[in-house]
Amino acid sequence: xxLFKYMEQDEYEQVVFCQDKDxxxxxxIAIHDTTLGxxxxxxxxWTYASEEDAVIDALRLSKGMTYKNAAAGLNLGxxxxxxxGDPKKDKNEAMLRAFGRYIQGLxxxxxxxxxxxxxxxxxxxxxxxxxxxxxxxxxFGSSGNPSPATAYGVYRGMKAAAKEAFGTDNLxxxxxxxxxxGNVAYHLCRHLHEEGAQLVVTDIDQDAVQRAVDDxxxxxxxxxxxxxxxxxxxxxxxxxxxxxxxxxSRLSASVIAGSANNQLAESRHGDILYEKGIVYxxxxxxxxxxxxxxxxxxxxxxxxxxxxKIETIYDKIAKVFEISxxxxxxxxxxxxxxAEERISSIHHARSTFLQNEHHVISRx
Ligand SMILES: NC(=O)C1=CN([C@@H]2O[C@H](COP(=O)(O)OP(=O)(O)OC[C@H]3O[C@@H](n4cnc5c(N)ncnc54)[C@H](O)[C@@H]3O)[C@@H](O)[C@H]2O)C=CC1
Ligand SMILES: CC(C)CC(=O)C(=O)O
Numbered sequence: 001x002x003l004f005k006y007m008e009q010d011e012y013e014q015v016v017f018c019q020d021k022d023x024x025x026x027x028x029i030a031i032h033d034t035t036l037g038x039x040x041x042x043x044x045x046w047t048y049a050s051e052e053d054a055v056i057d058a059l060r061l062s063k064g065m066t067y068k069n070a071a072a073g074l075n076l077g078x079x080x081x082x083x084x085g086d087p088k089k090d091k092n093e094a095m096l097r098a099f100g101r102y103i104q105g106l107x108x109x110x111x112x113x114x115x116x117x118x119x120x121x122x123x124x125x126x127x128x129x130x131x132x133x134x135x136x137x138x139x140f141g142s143s144g145n146p147s148p149a150t151a152y153g154v155y156r157g158m159k160a161a162a163k164e165a166f167g168t169d170n171l172x173x174x175x176x177x178x179x180x181x182g183n184v185a186y187h188l189c190r191h192l193h194e195e196g197a198q199l200v201v202t203d204i205d206q207d208a209v210q211r212a213v214d215d216x217x218x219x220x221x222x223x224x225x226x227x228x229x230x231x232x233x234x235x236x237x238x239x240x241x242x243x244x245x246x247x248x249s250r251l252s253a254s255v256i257a258g259s260a261n262n263q264l265a266e267s268r269h270g271d272i273l274y275e276k277g278i279v280y281x282x283x284x285x286x287x288x289x290x291x292x293x294x295x296x297x298x299x300x301x302x303x304x305x306x307x308x309k310i311e312t313i314y315d316k317i318a319k320v321f322e323i324s325x326x327x328x329x330x331x332x333x334x335x336x337x338x339a340e341e342r343i344s345s346i347h348h349a350r351s352t353f354l355q356n357e358h359h360v361i362s363r364x
Contacts, residue, residue, distance in 0.1 A: 068287070
């Protein structure tokens with residue numbers, strides 16, 4: 001791939017390749033934009049088909065974080081890491097500590113947290129080498145695992161989307177098809193079950209499926225059949241690009257609302273959803289609960305304050321629908337507009353000169 005061309009196109013600031021042969025570390029830290037503050041975004045560990053796929057994932061995810069953090073009203077830029085490897089087999093202490101030292105070397109330009117394939121315990125290991133890590137154990141005064149917070153935000157956003165589609169945000173009796181019942185979706189299913197929604201779930205991990213069946217009376221289907229389920233709401237909670245040319249025509253849902261990052265394979269799929277009248281809750285707006293939760297650590301973590309902010313994902317999603325209707329644009333474009341307007345207005349507001357220690361003439 002022509003990396004610099006790709007970076008120029010979407011104005012990426014920096015990409016850092018980290019390798020440590022002894023531990024097997026192969027990581028890519030992508031920093032998209034730090035206009036609003038240090039780039040905060042999780043670390044994903046995954047078995048990529050190629051190194052190019054890993055680079056593209058890191059780049060796309062980091063850009064998503066810029067928009068997510070901006071739309072959530074956080075003073076943070078966007079970044080993300082991918083570690084190439086199987087989190088079940090390839091992870092080890094030395095690898096995570098080597099990675100922590102690379103983060104430390106960025107001197108605060110990038111702050112990490114959990115994502116697919118990494119855990120609170122992994123963040124604790126990284127914390128041995130750098131302070132620029134969030135979502136570490138609560139015993140350290142940290143916020144812990146962000147997944148329940150993400151799930152609560154998705155639940156709130158899903159209710160706002162249901163209100164838009166059905167005229168009521170009551171989810172009792174609604175059929176929700178959930179793709180991927182991992183860390184976030186397990187907690188999402190709990191909220192939905194408590195409200196009386198009927199769950200249809202799938203996962204490539206049978207244990208995860210069984211847990212949802214046992215705990216929430218969910219019905220299980222095969223991974224490839226989730227798109228054909230007769231449902232009101234489709235909740236993509238696995239990896240990205242599950243809304244694509246093949247799946248859109250198969251979905252019967254009136255609402256798409258889930259936790260996965262980069263749900264649309266391409267931006268044009270948002271246009272198709274809009275034309276079909278399917279209410280799409282943009283991924284980075286609805287799934288911001290986790291980052292809101294970990295970002296609160298920068299102020300001295302206060303759970304009540306964080307949860308109050310996560311509650312407002314309902315209003316954020318409603319605002320996106322309002323912009324979409326006002327300007328007659330797809331909801332993903334409306335969300336981008338909301339985020340870009342904030343970045344550009346803050347960029348402008350912060351452009352006036354402020355003195356710092358480099359400008360004190362008396363020091364000369
Ligand atoms: N953990 C968090 O707080 C946040 C997570 N997200 C996003 O939400 C999504 C889920 O994250 P987590 O729950 O943390 O990850 P996870 O790894 O715990 O769960 C993902 C689940 O999806 C399953 N899966 C993967 N490919 C699949 C496929 N083709 N069909 C069915 N199931 C499949 C996996 O087996 C796993 O159980 C990811 O896209 C992540 O980036 C976004 C914001 C915050
Ligand atoms: C897991 C979060 C804490 C941050 C992140 O990477 C995300 O929201 O995707």
